[in-house]
Amino acid sequence: MHEMSVTESMIEVVLRHAEKNHATKVTRINIVLGELSTVVPESVQFYFDIIGKDTIAEGAELNFRRTKLIAKCNGCGDEFEVVEYDFTCPACSGTKTEIISGREFQVESIEIA
Amino acid sequence: MDIEVLEGVFDANEIIAKENRALLDERNAFMMNLMASPGAGKTSFIMKTLEGIASFSSPLRGEDQGGGDTSAKGIKAAVIEGDIAGKVDSERIAAMGIQAIQINTGGSCHLEAKQVNTALKHMDLEGIELIIVENVGNLVCPAEFKLGEDLKVMILSVAEGDDKPLKYPLMFSESHVLIVNKVDLIPHTDFNMERLEETVRKMNPSVELFKVSCRTGEGLDGWTTWLEGRVRNGRQS
Numbered sequence: 001m002h003e004m005s006v007t008e009s010m011i012e013v014v015l016r017h018a019e020k021n022h023a024t025k026v027t028r029i030n031i032v033l034g035e036l037s038t039v040v041p042e043s044v045q046f047y048f049d050i051i052g053k054d055t056i057a058e059g060a061e062l063n064f065r066r067t068k069l070i071a072k073c074n075g076c077g078d079e080f081e082v083v084e085y086d087f088t089c090p091a092c093s094g095t096k097t098e099i100i101s102g103r104e105f106q107v108e109s110i111e112i113a
Numbered sequence: 114m115d116i117e118v119l120e121g122v123f124d125a126n127e128i129i130a131k132e133n134r135a136l137l138d139e140r141n142a143f144m145m146n147l148m149a150s151p152g153a154g155k156t157s158f159i160m161k162t163l164e165g166i167a168s169f170s171s172p173l174r175g176e177d178q179g180g181g182d183t184s185a186k187g188i189k190a191a192v193i194e195g196d197i198a199g200k201v202d203s204e205r206i207a208a209m210g211i212q213a214i215q216i217n218t219g220g221s222c223h224l225e226a227k228q229v230n231t232a233l234k235h236m237d238l239e240g241i242e243l244i245i246v247e248n249v250g251n252l253v254c255p256a257e258f259k260l261g262e263d264l265k266v267m268i269l270s271v272a273e274g275d276d277k278p279l280k281y282p283l284m285f286s287e288s289h290v291l292i293v294n295k296v297d298l299i300p301h302t303d304f305n306m307e308r309l310e311e312t313v314r315k316m317n318p319s320v321e322l323f324k325v326s327c328r329t330g331e332g333l334d335g336w337t338t339w340l341e342g343r344v345r346n347g348r349q350s
Contacts, residue, residue: 002222002254010122017118036283038253085282086315095318103283105257107118 003043006105007051010044013107014057023112026057030109034102035069060110069102126258129226133261136233137244143344144244146260148284149268151250154294156194156202157327158268159245160209163190165337166243166344169210186341190243193232195224197249212237223254226261243344252277256284264343266290271298275309278316285313290321292336297326 010031018026033039041064052058069082075094087097121127137144149155167190191212194203203215214236216228229246236244246262248255267288269277272295278285285291291313299306306324313320321339325332 002257005221005225006122006257009125012125013118013120013122017116017120021114021116023114023116036286038257038283085279085286087286087318088315095314097318105122107120107122109115109117109119111115113114 002038003040004047004051006039007044007047010105010107011048011052011055011057014060014110015055017107017110018056018112021112023056023110025113026060026110027113028061028063028111029057029107030063030065030111032065032067032104032106032108034067034104036099036102037105039105065108067101067104070100071097071102072100073097123257123259126226129230130259130261133226133230133233136230137261137263140238140241142238142241142244143264144246144260144262145264145266145340146246146248146255146262147266147268148248148252148255148288149250149270150252150273153250153268153270153273154327155247155250155268156205158292158294158325159192159206159247161325161327161330161333162245162337162340163192163206163209163211165333166190166341167211184337186337188242188341188344189240190245191236191238191241193229193236193244193246195228195247195249197221202247212241218249222249222251223258224248224260225258229260243340252281252284256281256287264289266292268292268294269309271295271302271304275305275312278309278312282316285320286316288317288320290323291317293322293324295326295328296324296331297329 014029045062070079071082071087072079073089073094074096076092078089078091080090088095089097147155165184166186166188167184168187192206194215197218197220200215203213206213214232216232265288267284323332323336325336
């Protein structure tokens with residue numbers, strides 16, 4: 001639902017890095033999206049087509065890579081994939097865990113001309 | 114040419130959230146971000162929380178507005194109200210004798226750190242110990258945006274159903290506190306509290322859970338006593 005403002009922020013990140021590298025055109029944007037992220041790729045694409053118009057990123061291909069939800073147990077140190085949002089440690093049944101990946105919405109890299 | 118970027122889209126928001134945090138630390142003020150669906154009872158819950166915890170500046174506040182004088186806990190509180198439009202909520206809070214500031218997001222579905230930053234700069238923070246931020250009614254987007262808060266509190270009302278955690282996993286796993294509101298309705302619904310608790314504890318093992326009814330007052334004492342402890346004795350990072 002908030003994809004318009006996050007797409008604006010994403011384009012700002014892309015253009016800043018493109019300009020820093022003296023790009024004349026951005027051809028591809030590689031995005032990492034965690035499993036727990038609420039961002040919807042189709043909506044980002046929709047707003048990108050509108051907001052990205054008349055910038056050097058217009059027409060760039062958006063490539064989304066999903067990352068799995070990985071947590072680390074603070075008890076035994078085990079890192080595990082969280083399935084169906086069950087954060088209980090499969091190794092020691094510990095419940096004090098922290099998220100290692102799966103929350104991100106990151107511009108990983110861009111391809112420029 | 115391939116350029117490595119590795120920059121989070123929410124990074125810009127998080128920088129401002131940290132500024133808010135620093136501003137609050139300077140004042141020794143505690144900030145709570147309250148999130149829920151529309152109609153879950155956010156504003157009623159804030160009013161009941163204030164009645165149980167706050168000191169009131171207005172001598173006009175009478176029994177017709179909920180009754181009572183300054184609560185025994187006497188915490189100096191203020192409220193930031195986030196809504197898409199209107200100022201109904203901030204007027205309700207201000208009528209209680211509590212400083213309230215309204216943010217209208219103009220269509221946006223969540224509050225961002227920058228809006229809270231502007232609100233904080235417009236408020237009289239002198240002596241304020243607790244700031245309650247009422248986020249826009251929505252279980253999706255507010256969970257993504259840090260505001261610089263000490264505590265994320267969410268409300269699930271009984272009428273919404275016990276199946277919500279798995280539908281809104283980020284909100285339920287991010288919140289430090291889950292308030293189940295309108296528990297007086299349980300006898301009239303198929304709401305299964307055991308099932309809810311079991312699901313939520315797996316998703317968020319350290320969550321604090323309070324079962325309340327703003328209509329009957331059930332469970333509110335336990336909540337305000339716990340919150341007082343958090344406001345007076347320490348912070349969650």
